[in-house]
Amino acid sequence: MSASATPKGRATPVAPAVPESERVVVTGLGVVSPLGCDVDRFWHAVTSGTVATGPLTRFAADAYPTHLAAEVAAPHLTAPYTDDGTLTPRSLRYAEHAVRDALDASKVLPATDPRRVGLVIGTVMGTRPHLEELRRRGADTATDRRWDAPALLASWPAERFGLRGPRHVLAAGCAGGNTAIGLAADLIASGQADCVLAGGVDELAEAVFQLFTTLRAVEPEVVRPFDRDRRGTMPSEGAGILTLESLAHARARGATVIAELRGHAMAADAHHMTAPHPAGDALLRCMDESLRRAGLTPGDVDYVSAHGTGTPVNDATEAACLAGYFGAAGARPATSSIKGMLGHAQGAASALEVVACVLAIARGRVPGNPTLRTVDDRCRDLDLVRGPARDLPVRVALSNAFGFGGNTATVVFGAPTD
Numbered sequence: 217m218s219a220s221a222t223p224k225g226r227a228t229p230v231a232p233a234v235p236e237s238e239r240v241v242v243t244g245l246g247v248v249s250p251l252g253c254d255v256d257r258f259w260h261a262v263t264s265g266t267v268a269t270g271p272l273t274r275f276a277a278d279a280y281p282t283h284l285a286a287e288v289a290a291p292h293l294t295a296p297y298t299d300d301g302t303l304t305p306r307s308l309r310y311a312e313h314a315v316r317d318a319l320d321a322s323k324v325l326p327a328t329d330p331r332r333v334g335l336v337i338g339t340v341m342g343t344r345p346h347l348e349e350l351r352r353r354g355a356d357t358a359t360d361r362r363w364d365a366p367a368l369l370a371s372w373p374a375e376r377f378g379l380r381g382p383r384h385v386l387a388a389g390c391a392g393g394n395t396a397i398g399l400a401a402d403l404i405a406s407g408q409a410d411c412v413l414a415g416g417v418d419e420l421a422e423a424v425f426q427l428f429t430t431l432r433a434v435e436p437e438v439v440r441p442f443d444r445d446r447r448g449t450m451p452s453e454g455a456g457i458l459t460l461e462s463l464a465h466a467r468a469r470g471a472t473v474i475a476e477l478r479g480h481a482m483a484a485d486a487h488h489m490t491a492p493h494p495a496g497d498a499l500l501r502c503m504d505e506s507l508r509r510a511g512l513t514p515g516d517v518d519y520v521s522a523h524g525t526g527t528p529v530n531d532a533t534e535a536a537c538l539a540g541y542f543g544a545a546g547a548r549p550a551t552s553s554i555k556g557m558l559g560h561a562q563g564a565a566s567a568l569e570v571v572a573c574v575l576a577i578a579r580g581r582v583p584g585n586p587t588l589r590t591v592d593d594r595c596r597d598l599d600l601v602r603g604p605a606r607d608l609p610v611r612v613a614l615s616n617a618f619g620f621g622g623n624t625a626t627v628v629f630g631a632p633t634d
Contacts, residue, residue, distance in 0.1 A: 236462065236463040237405075237463075237464040238404075238405040239405075239462065240405060240460050240461070240476070241461060241462070241463050241477070241632070242460060242473070242475045242476070242477065243321070243466055243472065243474060244317075244321035244322025244324065244458070244459030245318055245321055245456075245457070246313070246314035246315060246318035246319075246321070246455070246456070246457040247317070247454070247455065247568060248310040248313050248314050248454045248564075249268070249454040249455075249558060249561070249568055250268035250286040250289065250454065251266055251268050253288065255317070255321070255571070255575070258571070259579070262554055262558070262572055262583045263581055263582075263584075263604060263605035264605070265584065265586030265603065265604030266557060267556070267557050268286040268558055268559065269286055269439075270285070270287065270289075271283060272285040272287070274287065274349075275422045279429075280425050280429050281429060281434050281436050282434055282436040282437070284436070284437070285450060285452065286452035286558055286561075287420060287453065293309045293310060303349070304346075304363070305419065306346070306419040306453075307339075307342070307343055307346070307417050307418060307419040307455075308343070308373075310419060310454060310455040310564075311337060311369050311417045311455055312372060312373045312376055314415065314417070314455040314456065314457040315413050315457050318413055318415075318457040318459045321459065323471065324469075325378075327469045328410055328411055330379055330381070331381060332411065333380070333411045334381030334382035334383060334384075334403055334408075334412040334413070335370045335373065335381070335383050335384075335413045335414070336370070336382070336399050336400045337384070337392075338386045338391075338392020338394070338396035338415070338416040338563045338566075338567065339366060339369055339385060339387065339416060339417055340387070340562040341424065341562065342368075343363050343365060343366060344366075344421065344423065345419045345420065345421035345422075346363045347363065366385050366387070367383075367385050370384060371383060373413075381403075381411075381412065382412070384399060386399065388619055389619020390523075390562055390563065390565055390619040391482075391566060391617040391619035391623040392416045392566070392567075392619065393456060393565060393569075393570065394482075394566040394567075394615065394616075394626065395482055396416060397414045397458060397477070397480065397567070398480035398627065399414070400413075400458075401460060401480055404460060404462050405462075410461055410462060410465045411459065411465065412460050413460075415455065415456045415458055415564070415567035416561075416562075416565070416568075417454075417455040417563060417567075418453055418454070418561060418562035418564045420451060420452070420453040425451055428451060434450065434451075435448040435449055435450045439525075439526040439559055440556060440589065441524035441526045441531055441552075441585060441587070441588065442585065442598070442600055443526075443587070443590060443591065443592060445590065446527070447526070448525075448526060448527050449559065450526075450559040450560065451560060452558055452559030452560055452561040452565075453561055453562070454568055455568075456567030456570065456571045457567065458567075458571070473632040474574055474577070474578050475574045475631065476632055478509075478511075479505075479506040479508070479509035479510030479511075480509070480625070481502040481503075481504075481505035481509065482624065482625045483499075483501045483624050484498055484623055485497055485498040485624065494533065498624035499616060499618070499624050500537055500541055501624075502616070502625060503541055503614065503616070504541070506626040506627065507628060510628045510630070512628065512630075514542045514547045515545050515546065515547040516612050517542070517612050517613070518549055518550065518610045518613065519552075519582045519612075519613040519614070520542075520549045520550070520616070521552065521554070521572060521573050521614070521615040522551055522552065522553045522616060523616045523617055523618045524552070524555055525553075530618070532595070535594055535597070535598055538551065538598055539597035539598055543597060548598075548599045549599065550582050550599050550606060551599055552582060552584050552585045552601040553585065554568070556586060557583075557586065566615060566625070570615050573614075573615050573627075573629050574613075576610045576613055577610045577611070577629060581606065582606050582610060583601070583604075583605055585600055585601055585603075588602065611630060612628065612629070612631075613628070613629050613630075614627070614629075
């Protein structure tokens, strides 16, 4: 069965009757990740069960419960100095690389007025990890603060590619990628831009290791989402960028549409700084609102990209919400978390997971849970994809993301429709 085929007896979901100028589609993708720094390599790795865990090289690991991390391995992106001899943040190079690939794939330039092309980036740490790097090298960070500016994550790539539309950097925690995609969609639907590059970026930071260690949430070996023996997550890094534009604009320039952003929603638990709401209040509201805005029901969803950090509380809470919400409608979508392979890329995490959702729709395969050995009893009601991947026609994919402080964001993507 092809990726666009419809199972017998089930109608293809149709986009709501809204103007094409307000419908938002994906025409390009760009990635930087420990599993590869181009879309095809990333997709091959994430559907082959490849685990990106390796020795931590950025800083000494003696004080932490693991000497492992999931690091980007591309020398041209991770070498400390650029060609002109300047020490620049890796996060800026990650953002520039992913934006370039998304632009090249979509061919949105020069066909589009650059004043109508925006950029929205979600992040956790911004450029702060670079200050850690400078301190390790003995630099005087008290007097040289030029890199201590999260806004650079948007202005740096925007200036390099001549993007003159709206620019935003969002600090929505680990829900940053999905939140950025939602804001980008709103900018397009409201007519403030024809196209917006959107996603998330973060580089590996020692401060994140310190935080997760304090919370006793660091996995010492391999992240195992939904596993009975899971112990925590593993810090990671990267960037995921989508070229989003209105359907009207994409059709006018003859672009190839990969998928459509059917719905999105954001909410906050206002419950605890680091712990999820025990009933998953914000998550349930986000899933319901995003599907309602998409004109879809839980039964229309074929694949769920779970937040799935591998921490005991997060996975159990998310599993209960997913099972209750979809089960009440008689639905049981295939579910996986790619954090078992990628670790937790912070602000880039949900953006990379959205890239996987879009590719699942385009290629008829969903990533699996290759590190899953024994399913936790509290997660048994989910259709967890065992092994590296499952061939599956995906017409609708839903992706959840949580962040500290209760930030929650859900996005829903669908196969292109007429």
